């Protein structure tokens with residue numbers, strides 16, 4: 001048993017300062033939970049910080065090497081962000097026998113096997129609750145709370161920026177460009193928003209969550225990814241008014257037979273679905289376990305104190321094990337796969353679909369479209385001919401079809417054929433439904 005656990009914090013920005021604030025504010029509770037004293041010895045940042053949060057017991061440095069090489073430090077908290085030197089910081093800390101807490105999704109996504117391989121070898125733990133879902137404790141839920149389940153599906157609104165944009169497009173009728181500008185003004189979107197709006201951030205997050213569920217690393221490159229920048233008000237309105245649904249950017253990891261499919265794309269969810277009410281920058285994640293059924297988590301996916309709350313939870317769980325001398329002595333929960341899992345092609349997934357076809361308003365056109373769908377084994381659930389004046393022109397009319405469960409390959413083949421019809425006036429819009 002150790003009476004004191006020593007921490008070294010690298011990165012005193014938004015999350016770093018929030019973490020120190022919570023460490024101070026909840027010191028007694030944290031130490032009660034850990035069963036030992038928890039001392040913050042180092043704070044490292046580019047520049048020396050003046051802050052009431054930094055008292056005389058804490059030393060400051062600009063050199064991260066000082067922190068990771070201090071023999072007294074048991075646990076390094078990496079909150080500097082970016083890929084380098086953050087990756088080197090984490091690897092050096094592990095090599096020096098330190099356990100690590102990080103909120104850094106970027107280094108986990110790029111260097112998972114390297115980091116966890118080394119951690120395994122050195123009997124060190126790397127905790128990362130804040131890296132996915134900010135303040136939503138989804139990593140703990142997967143690793144601990146639902147450990148008695150086989151997880152068969154994870155579905156999440158994992159990116160606050162795109163959820164904010166979609167909320168504004170639905171609720172205020174803004175175009176994608178206008179909603180993006182608002183998100184940037186409100187501080188929810190970066191000057192270069194590509195990482196969020198193309199779905200890359202959500203892909204990195206679902207790759208981490210799915211990998212935890214499977215027990216095998218599935219890199220984000222294996223996640224099928226479609227962003228939200230091509231969404232148009234026409235579809236938003238039709239989906240809202242005709243289909244009583246809303247569009248969300250979902251990350252989905254799902255077991256299909258013996259394989260798993262990973263995907264991120266804009267998806268229709270019914271107004272009665274709990275995800276439909278997840279607005280603005282909030283996140284929500286549904287975990288399907290074979291024993292627990294569906295478990296739903298909802299909360300703030302980013303922000304100073306929500307993210308710091310997740311970091312503190314990691315610190316408590318780690319420090320408790322460090323104090324007891326068990327940290328790194330047991331097999332790590334996320335490396336339990338006994339056999340390699342196959343990743344399914346996108347063409348193999350099954351979904352219901354929303355299809356908007358823009359066609360000349362002529363007799364027989366609808367029959368041709370339904371005939372093509374039938375030939376590809378696509379069963380139609382409903383058909384709407386749009387009567388909104390602004391969506392009609394003398395020459396063309398939008399037809400909206402909803403399908404029953406269909407194979408992606410059959411749906412794509414149908415759309416390709418429909419787009420080749422002479423009466424078609426614009427490329428058809430295809431969206432999946434959850």
Ligand SMILES: NC(=O)c1ccc[n+]([C@@H]2O[C@H](COP(=O)([O-])OP(=O)(O)OC[C@H]3O[C@@H](n4cnc5c(N)ncnc54)[C@H](OP(=O)(O)O)[C@@H]3O)[C@@H](O)[C@H]2O)c1
Nearest residue numbers: 011012013014015045046047079080081103104302303307
């Ligand atoms: N912000 C959120 O809501 C949120 C949510 C989820 C996850 N995260 C993750 O949390 C991590 C931290 O994010 P943040 O928003 O707190 O970032 P931030 O505000 O930019 O803070 C980064 C801190 O790291 C320091 N730093 C960076 N490079 C350094 C280096 N080479 N040497 C020494 N210090 C260095 C900076 O020092 P200076 O201040 O002196 O430049 C700053 O104190 C990131 O991995 C991020 O992805 C953040």
